[in-house]
Amino acid sequence: MPVKPETDPYYRLRHSAAHVMAQAVLELFPEGKIAIGPPIEDGFYYDFDLPRPLTPDDLEEIEKRMRRIIAGKHPFVYRVVDPDEARALFRDQPYKLELIDGLLHGQDEYGEQGSTNTVISTYRHDTFEDLCRGPHLEHTGQIPPDAFKLMSVAGAYWRGDSNRPMLQRIYGTAWNSKEELDAYLHRLEEAKRRDHRRIGKELGLFYFSEDIGPGLPLFTPKGEMLRHLMESYVREVQTRYGYQHVWTGHIVKETLYKKSGHYEAYRENMFPPMIEDEEHVYRLKPMNCPSHMTLYKEMGIHSYRDLPLRFAEFATLYRYEERGTLTGLTRVRALTQDDCHIFCRPDQIEEEFGLALRLIREVLETYRFTNYRVRLSLRGEGGKYIADDEAWDLAERALRTALDHYSVQYEEAPGEAAIYGPKADFLAHDVLGREWQLSTIQVDFIQPRRLGLEYIAEDGQPRTPVVLHRAVTGTTERFMGVLIEHFAGAFPLWLAPVQAVVIPISDERHGAYAADVGRQLTAAGLRVEVDLSRERMQAKIRQAQLQKIPYMLIIGDREQHAGAVAVRCRSGEDLGAVPVAAFIARARAEIEAKA
Template identity: 75%
Template structure:
């Protein structure tokens, strides 16, 4: 995604590099047709219509020419032009001419309505001129030639529409210093090693099968242990904070989503309808909120004294994501959400927000996500938002007030709200510094009214409750993929599918090793016995590759002393300790989830 020129300190640099790259490509392919080239997070790209497919060798040549252009200290020169002047400048560039026609009609480069005065402008450096609003550096000499790199080539449809011609996209990255570039490349290499798709397969956690379909993961016994422990943890925390767990199924009448507003705003993401009759059409459930509000309505007369009611559910939802957007566990079509809907009075919003915040902080802290920020996602001027200005203003004011009352620092972004209300989205950084949206708290004055939710107030009159939508880790699948990469597959003991492996040095210790394994298993540990005939070092290496937290080695001395020699997957030798002492240590580590 393109980045904000006002908030990204690298915007001018990377925007300038994109133009320099386009000039270099045109030097190699004078008849090339150029599209657009924005800065993006950590880099930039530019799309080209070229006479032949690019190769890795082409990237090397483009880089060489870019360095020559940079060395020329060419100024970036801005000028405003009329639509007719722009057509003359780009007479042989069809994609630019299409952009110019759109700009003349008040559209931006992505074909969206542009608000404000439409100005057609260009930037020129050396022999290259491009349609551009800027900003740029002062001149090419401000680019460090040792601090950028062209990364990859990909296909991209013009304006993201698969009906249009496919172009070739060159991705690059650019930084202020060589050290920053090297650090970024190191992070990429670490990310490659931690890729959850690779580790998930190597550790035997989950798979995708053509027989089942894209975006529908299947989990092995080891993978299901992790899923279960994740759900069990959040369930325990929620129960402690007064949340009640419910179940509302997987299939819902389409009419409910028409009433809630989801059909009008969300139907493109729903699986196709299942038609029983003209009046009875079902959908796989894409979200829980209408079902929870229906459940609320089945409880009979609810007094203001009964509120808040906190309904939590670990339901698998189904969203018909575009196949091109699917990505391992982080973008799937079957997703299990740790969802919660809190029905409360308006005067309880701040207190309930505080409670939800405590849950989020405890859970994210346990998973070692302590570096996060909060984005207040607001309604934008464009988009499918339910039209009720008064309720939107109430919800936004309530959410701002709750954030400020809890001392939460936040920044505001327009256009990112749910169609029914504003959101507080928690953006956390993992160990590689990558940002993920995890938790969310949303304030909804609209859906409960549409679905007829009521409570009897202190004045003996019916009132509509406010609903807070809340998720802690989001979806199990996506969060599991993030955790695999966050931990590099080396899960903390409480989450590890296999917590220890017993390794006898020789067959003479095999019977005692079986007894130790059984003792630990009966005490609640997930323990395996490696009875393979490999040498001990081979068994240790195998356990390390599987990232098992503890290796319990048993020789003649350990058997005689009813002990085990303990090693960690990191290679640390903890020495010999009685079996019961190791058990107590492990159980305490699991209990505290440390």
């Protein structure tokens, strides 16, 4: 995803490295055509139309040429050119000519309408010149020659349009020092080791099938247990905080989304309509808010004394994501959202924000996401928004006031708001330092008005309530993927689908006692398996470790005679023989503490 120069400290470095890479590629393929090459998170890319597919040897050669160019310390020189000069400069580059025409018609480099920049400018270094607004480093020598690496080659349609030419996209990364590069490459290797798609399959949690369709996960009994534990925990916390759980189905009449404004702004992400007749056209539900607001209306007249009302739902939603964007559990087409809508008076916004803030903090800390930042997502370029300046201004002021009242430090992010209001997004860092947007609190003055929501105020007059949209963990599927990688599949005891496995040394001599221990643990509320397979004990222990089961309870003659179990942790630690009742007490205390 492209980044912005004002928010990314590596922007100039990576933008400059992209230009140097483009020069090196054109040196290797003088007849090549170039497209665009922006900095992105952790690196950069550039798209090329080349006479043949690139190979790993080509990437090595391109890197060598880049180091030679860097050593020349060539200045990056900015200049403004008129359209005719630009066309002459790029007369052999069809993608650049298309970009020039787009700039003159108010388009950005991605072909999106709405750009106000009609200035055509270039940056030149050495023999290479490209359409560019910058910024760049002062000269190529400021790129550390041992702190960049070309990572991979992928196919990419020109401007993301499958009807346009397929280009070759070279991805690279660049850092301020070799130490930073090495640390990044180590994080990538660790991320591969923790990949939730691999671990999920190894632990038997979920699968995808072409017979079902892309982006539609299938959860095994263990995977469903993990889902159940995650959702039950949030449900318990929400209930404790005064939220009421509702259910509003899977399909909704299309007309409701036209009233709410979602149809106009969001229909490309909806699954195709299901048509009963002209008046009854249905959509699979892509979001909950119009349904919750309709429920509010159908429940009758509300007094100011009834507010706030807090509706929560674990609802499966359906979004028609592009197939190429689907990624394991973190980007799916069927997603279960821990959604909540708080109907309140304007004077209750601050208090309700504080309640939601405490709830979010409690849940994130339980899941060991203690390092997070808050982003104030506002209207800006690149977003789709329902037009209502007065409502937007009210919502923004209310959200800022609430953030300031609770001393929440935040960064502003224009262009990141949802279609109907600004929001506070909680972006948490996992154990690898990667950032995930998990929780959200949004202030909405627009939808309640569009859908005709009312309450009777203290003066007896009807008023429109404010709605706070709030999600704690976002979606079950995505959050499960994040958790699998955060814990590398080694879930804390309270969250583990199987908490202990009982392993008899000899099935003949110890099998009956092992089964009895399993029954005792199950009766105490623990999730237990008894391994009575024909494998040897060490193989059973190894299998339990591979399954990342927290406790292995070994049973031999001594344990059987003493009414005990020999406790081993998945880490390899041996806790020795422990009476069954003592192990149950230990496990239940650990579960209760969610340690």
